[in-house]
Amino acid sequence: MTTDFKPTARSRVKRLHKRAHYDRETIYAILDAGFICHVGYAIDGQPYVTPTAYWREGDHVYWHGSAASRMLRHLEQGVECCLTVTHLDGLVLARSGFHHSLDYRSAMLFGRAHKVSDPDAKRAKLENFVNRIAAGRWDGLRPMNKKELKATTVLGMEIAEASAKVRAAGVVDDEADYALPIWAGVVPVRMVAGPARDDGRLAPGTRRPAHVEGFAHLGLAPE
C-alpha cells in the first residue's frame, strides 16, 4: 500500500526532475538505510544544521538527545524543521569537469516536531532506537532510571511532506565526448562497520553478543 507524498512548494524538487521521488517506498528505504540525519531549524532567522541519530517507526521519524540541547529545546516548540538524510554512493568522474557528479540517495522531510512527553512512551521509543541499532540489546542493559529518562528528550515528526533525490546514473557525458581518449568511471563509496571492539573494562566472562555483528540494516556494509 504505497502512497505518494504530494509535492509542496517546499518539498518539490526544483531541478533535475528525473532524480525526484515522492513515493513512500523510496523515501522510507532511504531513511531505513541510515541512522544519521542533519536537522535544520532557524532561531531568529539564523539557520542551524545539527547532525543527530534518528530512527523511523511507521510514518514518523524520531530523534533524541539531552533535554538541555538547544536544537531539541527549540524544535519541541513545534517550529518548522527540515530533516535531511544523505547516502553517498559514488564519485562520478566524467570526461569533462562539468559532468563530474556524485551518485547519491537523499531524503528531505519537512514538518514540525512534537515532544514525546509520556514517560512510558518515551522509554518505549528509546527501547526501539537501541534495538534498531542492535536487535534485542535493550533487555540486556542496565535499566534506564527515572533521572536518565527525565534528562532525555525524544522528538517525533510525522513523515507527511517529503521528497527524495536519487542519482545512480554513473557517468553521463556529452555525446561528442565519448570519442575522446579520457578515462571516465565511478569510484564506489560506502559506509562500513568494522569488527566490534570490546570495551577495556568488561566484567570477567562477559561474552560479545551476536547482535554486534552485521549492521547492514543501518546501511553499513561489513568491512
Place this chain on the structure above:
Amino acid sequence: MTTDFKPTARSRVKRLHKRAHYDRETIYAILDAGFICHVGYAIDGQPYVTPTAYWREGDHVYWHGSAASRMLRHLEQGVECCLTVTHLDGLVLARSGFHHSLDYRSAMLFGRAHKVSDPDAKRAKLENFVNRIAAGRWDGLRPMNKKELKATTVLGMEIAEASAKVRAAGVVDDEADYALPIWAGVVPVRMVAGPARDDGRLAPGTRRPAHVEGFAHLGLAPE
C-alpha cells in the same frame, strides 16, 4: 600559526564543552577529511538542509552547482548560512541505554556566502575542486566551455565563525555499571572507496589514470 575562532552566540557549543573545539587546526582537519556538507538556510522562515559537495581553499570553503539551484540562488544573496560537515567514527554500545553514543567529528560554520562572479576566478575554483577529488585530473579533461561556466554557480564563504564537536571517547559508563556482566564496546564506522569502475563507453586504448586510486585525502579508506 594556528589561530582560534572566538566562540559567538551561535557558534559556541552549548553542551558537553569537553567535546567543543574552536581552533583552526581541528576545524580544518574535519573539513579536509570530507567532501559532502549539509548547507542550512531559511527562506521566509522555513529551514532547508541541502547536501552538497564542498572544498576548502585557505580560510574559505566553496561549493557549487547549477545556476538554477534554489539553494545557490538564495545563498548568493548573502543571507545567513550554516554549513555542517559530519564524520561518523563509531557506534558506542554501553552498559546502559543512556550511555549509548556515537564517536564522531563535526564542524559547523556560520556566515554569509558570496558568489564567485569573475569567470576566470570561477574556472580556477572548479579546477581546484576537480583536482582536489583526483590530483591533476582537470588538465586531462575536455575543457570547460563558456556555456557550462555560465550555467555553474560557485559560492564561497569565509571560515570566520566556526566550531567543532569531537567525541572519540568510546564507552563511558557509570562507574557502578562496569561490574555488570553486560557487553560494551565500539563498532568502528568509516567511509570507504572501492576500486574505480571503468565507464562502459571508454574510447579504445584509454587507460585508467593513477589519480583514481587512493582517496584517503577525501576521508575515504581503501576498501
